[in-house]
Amino acid sequence: MSADPPGPAHQPAGTPGSLPVPAWEVDDLPEPQGEPFGPGGWAVGNLGYAVDGLVAGVTGLLVAEALDLGLTFVGWVSGNASGRSPLLAVGAAFVDLTPAWLKEWAVSSFGTGDKAVLFAGMAIVLALLFAAIGMVARTRHTVAAALVGGLGVLALIALLTRAGASPTDPIPLVVGLATTVWMLRRMVARTAVDGPSRREALGLAAAAAGVALAESARGSGGVAAANAGASRAAAAPVPTGLPAPTSAGAEVGVPGVAPWVVPNDSFYRIDTALVVPRLATESWRLRVYGEVEREVTLTWAQLLAKPLIQRHATLACVSNEVGGHLVGNALWTGWPVRELLREAGPKAGADMVLSRSVDGWTAGTPLEALTDDRDALLAVAMNGEALPFEHGFPVRLVVPGLYGYVSATKWVTELKITRFAVDMGYWTPRGWSALGPVKTASRIDVPRSGAQVSAGRVAVAGVAWAMHRGIQGVQVRVDDGPWADARLATEPTIDSWRQWVYEWDATPGSHVLTVRARDGAGEWQTSVQTRSDPDGATGHHSVTVRVG
Numbered sequence: 001m002s003a004d005p006p007g008p009a010h011q012p013a014g015t016p017g018s019l020p021v022p023a024w025e026v027d028d029l030p031e032p033q034g035e036p037f038g039p040g041g042w043a044v045g046n047l048g049y050a051v052d053g054l055v056a057g058v059t060g061l062l063v064a065e066a067l068d069l070g071l072t073f074v075g076w077v078s079g080n081a082s083g084r085s086p087l088l089a090v091g092a093a094f095v096d097l098t099p100a101w102l103k104e105w106a107v108s109s110f111g112t113g114d115k116a117v118l119f120a121g122m123a124i125v126l127a128l129l130f131a132a133i134g135m136v137a138r139t140r141h142t143v144a145a146a147l148v149g150g151l152g153v154l155a156l157i158a159l160l161t162r163a164g165a166s167p168t169d170p171i172p173l174v175v176g177l178a179t180t181v182w183m184l185r186r187m188v189a190r191t192a193v194d195g196p197s198r199r200e201a202l203g204l205a206a207a208a209a210g211v212a213l214a215e216s217a218r219g220s221g222g223v224a225a226a227n228a229g230a231s232r233a234a235a236a237p238v239p240t241g242l243p244a245p246t247s248a249g250a251e252v253g254v255p256g257v258a259p260w261v262v263p264n265d266s267f268y269r270i271d272t273a274l275v276v277p278r279l280a281t282e283s284w285r286l287r288v289y290g291e292v293e294r295e296v297t298l299t300w301a302q303l304l305a306k307p308l309i310q311r312h313a314t315l316a317c318v319s320n321e322v323g324g325h326l327v328g329n330a331l332w333t334g335w336p337v338r339e340l341l342r343e344a345g346p347k348a349g350a351d352m353v354l355s356r357s358v359d360g361w362t363a364g365t366p367l368e369a370l371t372d373d374r375d376a377l378l379a380v381a382m383n384g385e386a387l388p389f390e391h392g393f394p395v396r397l398v399v400p401g402l403y404g405y406v407s408a409t410k411w412v413t414e415l416k417i418t419r420f421a422v423d424m425g426y427w428t429p430r431g432w433s434a435l436g437p438v439k440t441a442s443r444i445d446v447p448r449s450g451a452q453v454s455a456g457r458v459a460v461a462g463v464a465w466a467m468h469r470g471i472q473g474v475q476v477r478v479d480d481g482p483w484a485d486a487r488l489a490t491e492p493t494i495d496s497w498r499q500w501v502y503e504w505d506a507t508p509g510s511h512v513l514t515v516r517a518r519d520g521a522g523e524w525q526t527s528v529q530t531r532s533d534p535d536g537a538t539g540h541h542s543v544t545v546r547v548g
């Protein structure tokens with residue numbers, strides 16, 4: 001992938017009959033003169049200045065982003081994909097400041113598209129701010145420059161509080177801010193004389209396109225991606241001859257039910273990473289420290305030399321709503337984290353492992369869940385291939401029975417042995433519970449809500465899950481009728497979800513189908529409806545179907 005720096009997008013070609021150089025490159029600035037609002041009155045007059053603000057702001061951003069990409073390109077060593085981008089830093093800070101209710105709303109409204117919505121929102125807010133600053137600059141350049149500086153300080157705070165921030169990180173930001181202030185002064189002076197110009201609109205379009213280009217170059221990761229891509233291709237983390245766990249009979253064979261093993265490319269994805277970290281196996285290290293007898297550092301080669309095992313396990317997100325799809329089952333290959341913790345020797349009194357990702361995200365997991373016989377894994381493969389970058393390459397945690405936010409750290413680089421009384425995972429101070437055992441849940445996959453089916457035999461089918469407790473029974477109710485037992489597929493492991501099917505004798509009319517599950521301990525799923533924060537939604541899933 002090429003990471004060519006975007007071209008000189010802020011220099012639109014001169015149009016015939018106009019100045020051959022852009023307004024902001026004119027050396028002698030004419031003094032503002034004439035009518036305060038120019039011809040056309042307030043609206044038209046201010047429009048020109050708003051466009052000035054936009055062009056200056058977006059060009060400054062372009063300069064900062066391009067410089068950041070360039071520095072990332074030249075200085076690539078550690079595999080940190082976040083770079084020094086002011087835009088990303090501000091976006092990440094916004095994500096970090098997200099409280100539980102807003103996260104819940106964003107995930108439930110936009111699902112995995114929540115990041116695109118965040119960026120669109122940032123673009124709109126920035127555009128309005130830049131336009132307003134341009135209008136201020138018409139009469140008060142110093143105030144406008146101070147406003148730009150104020151935005152810069154916010155971005156600076158965001159940049160320097162990122163995980164792994166270094167003191168040189170603000171360089172692109174400072175250069176970008178200086179560009180904005182300088183351009184604003186020149187453009188506003190020019191607009192005061194000439195009024196709004198078409199050239200500026202062109203400049204804006206070009207600068208905006210430049211930012212988009214820079215960001216897409218970043219998204220695909222440039223050089224870093226090439227390195228990590230090669231590293232992933234060479235990872236070959238699944239030794240041949242590993243005993244593969246059986247999954248015989250795990251499917252009820254009804255079309256439309258989620259496959260028992262969800263393919264990697266359709267597996268749900270949830271994380272706070274605005275840019276997917278792309279680490280290379282060569283530089284990956286896992287450091288175990290804190291309340292331990294001895295610190296241990298594990299390399300990729302050492303990890304692959306361990307006796308790896310394969311386990312099916314279902315991951316679920318605490319933000320998953322009743323009937324939602326933020327849940328999936330996969331075959332994981334890895335080394336039980338229990339063995340690594342044994343090498344380090346947790347001290348008496350330690351009760352939590354704070355796992356940290358390369359981007360600074362953390363999860364607080366009960367030490368017990370990582371050391372008991374449930375085979376919590378340091379996973380290196382998902383469904384027989386190296387972990388996809390989005391799912392944590394090269395190494396992530398998979399802990400059966402716990403929601404992802406307290407256990408499933410992707411791109412994991414540190415395990416700190418500590419105590420719940422001392423440390424907190426990322427989401428806990430944001431309104432989510434410190435402990436996150438998965439709640440018993442069930443979902444109807446077919447028929448879909450709103451579907452039209454013909455009267456007679458209808459297969460009602462779906463999945464149910466209560467990871468590490470297992471599913472003992474599933475029942476379906478039609479309208480307000482009695483609960484009837486569904487037929488269960490086999491349960492190859494209590495750590496995975498279980499498929500079920502109920503043969504329904506459908507009669508004409510509109511009907512509500514409801515499902516409930518009983519876990520391995522014999523507890524029925526509660527019908528009480530709760531929201532997902534602070535520790536997972538509850539309530540029965542229902543669909544309404546028309547039989548005709």
Ligand SMILES: Nc1nc2c(c(=O)[nH]1)N[C@H]1C(S)=C(S)[C@@H](COP(=O)(O)O)O[C@H]1N2
Nearest residue numbers: 268269270271272317357361404405408410
């Ligand atoms: N580094 C990192 N790991 C993370 C997260 C994150 O934001 N950053 N999110 C967690 C959450 S909330 C969930 S539900 C699972 C989702 O894993 P998946 O994206 O592979 O499905 O990852 C967990 N691991």
Ligand SMILES: [Mo]
Nearest residue numbers: 317318404405
């Ligand atoms: Mo999650």
